[in-house]
Amino acid sequence: MLLLDFIMEEKSVSRNKAKDILAGHGVTVDQQAVSRYNYELKPGMKVRISKHKRNNTLQNKYVKVVYEDKDLIVIEKNTGILSMPATARQYSAKAVLDEYFAHRHFKCRAHSVHRLDRDTSGLMMYAKSIEVQKILEEHWAEIVTDRRYVAVVCGKMEKEGGTISSWLKDNKAYVTYSSPTDNGGKYAVTHYHTLDVRENYSLVELKLETGRKNQIRVHMQDIGHPVAGDSKYGNGFNPIGRLGLHAYRLNFFHPVTGEPMNFETPFPTLFTKLFPKKEEQ
Numbered sequence: 001m002l003l004l005d006f007i008m009e010e011k012s013v014s015r016n017k018a019k020d021i022l023a024g025h026g027v028t029v030d031q032q033a034v035s036r037y038n039y040e041l042k043p044g045m046k047v048r049i050s051k052h053k054r055n056n057t058l059q060n061k062y063v064k065v066v067y068e069d070k071d072l073i074v075i076e077k078n079t080g081i082l083s084m085p086a087t088a089r090q091y092s093a094k095a096v097l098d099e100y101f102a103h104r105h106f107k108c109r110a111h112s113v114h115r116l117d118r119d120t121s122g123l124m125m126y127a128k129s130i131e132v133q134k135i136l137e138e139h140w141a142e143i144v145t146d147r148r149y150v151a152v153v154c155g156k157m158e159k160e161g162g163t164i165s166s167w168l169k170d171n172k173a174y175v176t177y178s179s180p181t182d183n184g185g186k187y188a189v190t191h192y193h194t195l196d197v198r199e200n201y202s203l204v205e206l207k208l209e210t211g212r213k214n215q216i217r218v219h220m221q222d223i224g225h226p227v228a229g230d231s232k233y234g235n236g237f238n239p240i241g242r243l244g245l246h247a248y249r250l251n252f253f254h255p256v257t258g259e260p261m262n263f264e265t266p267f268p269t270l271f272t273k274l275f276p277k278k279e280e281q
Contacts, residue, residue, distance in 0.1 A: 003029070004037035006047060021049065023068050035069055038257060063096045066123065066263055071132045071256045073097065073110065074125045076265055079242050083115040083124060097126060113137060114211060119229075122149065122247025123263055127255075135255040140211075145260075146251035149206040149216060150195070150267050152244030152274060153225040154237045157202040161193040164219040168212050175232070176214040178222050188212040190219045196275040201228060201239060203275050216245060240270045 007018040007027065021027060022035045028048045029039065041047065058065050062081040067074040075093065077083065082092040097110035110126040111133035127133035136143060166178040169185025179185065189209035196203040202225065206216050217233045220226050226234040228244035251262045 001041045002037070003027070003034060003039040003041055003047070006041055007049060010047075011049065019067070023065075037069070037259075058096070058100045060096050060100075063093050065100075066265075067261070070128065071254070072125055072127050074123060074250065074261075074263055077116055077121055077124050079119045079121045082118050084112045093124070094126065101128075113140070116247055117214070117217075117243070117245075119243035120149075120245045120247065121268065122245075123250040123265060124247070125250065125252075132255050139255070142253075143255055144250075144252045146249055147208045147211065147247065148249040149208070149245055149247050150271060151204050151206055151216065151220065151246070152228040152240060152271050153202050153204050153220050154200070154228055154235055155202065155225050156197050156199060157194040157204060157225060159194065161191070162223075163189065163191050164222055165189045166219070166222060168215060168218060170213070176212075176218050178218050186210070186212050188215045188219065190215060192220075198275065200237070201274060203271065239274060242270065244271065246271065 004015070004018050004022065007013065007021055008015060011018070011021070013021070019037055022037055027034055029041070030046055062078045064076045064078075065073060066076055075097070077093050081096075082090065084094050085092040094110045094112060101108050101110070108128040111128070111130060113125060113127055113133055113136040116122060116124055127136055166180055166188060167183045167185040168176050168178055168188045169183050170176050187210065191207040191209065193205045193207075194202060195205055204220075204225075208215065214233070217227050217230055221233045228234065228240060229238035229242055230244075246265075246268050248267060249264045251260070253259065254261050
């Protein structure tokens with residue numbers, strides 16, 4: 001019997017709740033901590049499920065652990081921190097995770113497989129080994145099934161939805177510029193859906209078909225609705241005091257087990273406060 005099935009049966013909980021229990025490192029098998037959902041139990045093994053999570057969870061205002069197993073870790077990154085250090089000793093989510101692993105005496109490090117800009121918040125994953133990092137990098141398009149963002153953009157969106165495509169390339173000043181024809185850069189495709197509109201700003205859902213540097217920010221600039229609070233590609237409009245971009249969904253097949261993994265975070269309160277429902281007004 002698999003450990004995950006055992007927990008679901010013993011505790012009468014859902015699959016997701018059982019995963020939360022394992023991720024919280026509250027399960028031991030024969031006095032050894034186990035967090036693998038596919039750990040195979042054998043007759044005579046003693047399983048202990050703690051009512052309380054161990055006091056070794058990550059306490060950091062920039063990084064929240066959403067899911068963790070022996071191969072990878074999924075986090076929710078706050079604004080104001082880099083995904084990866086640009087220079088030596090620069091504070092980053094990777095550095096936070098490496099310290100977290102070291103504190104728990106784990107012989108692993110966080111290996112980057114994708115990034116979020118410093119001022120973009122939301123879901124990210126890191127591999128825990130070079131081997132898993134390589135699998136994710138080489139098979140990213142097949143493994144990742146859905147990456148979605150929510151954005152506060154400037155102006156009143158005219159369309160309910162659409163697709164933006166162009167070639168993106170950095171100039172010598174590291175500013176990404178967009179071209180409708182091949183400029184030697186990378187082809188990028190962004191799908192958008194308008195969720196709500198006001199006179200001066202709109203709430204938009206964005207789905208990435210490709211994951212290029214600054215893709216969403218440049219593509220929204222292309223259609224005349226830059227992301228609010230974007231100092232690089234925006235127009236100076238900032239009703240929320242931060243960059244209006246949040247990665248709220250990350251769905252993928254586990255690179256080792258092949259199991260579907262689906263994660264979603266609520267839209268930031270700063271975003272939703274701009275769009276109160278009629279009964280709230």
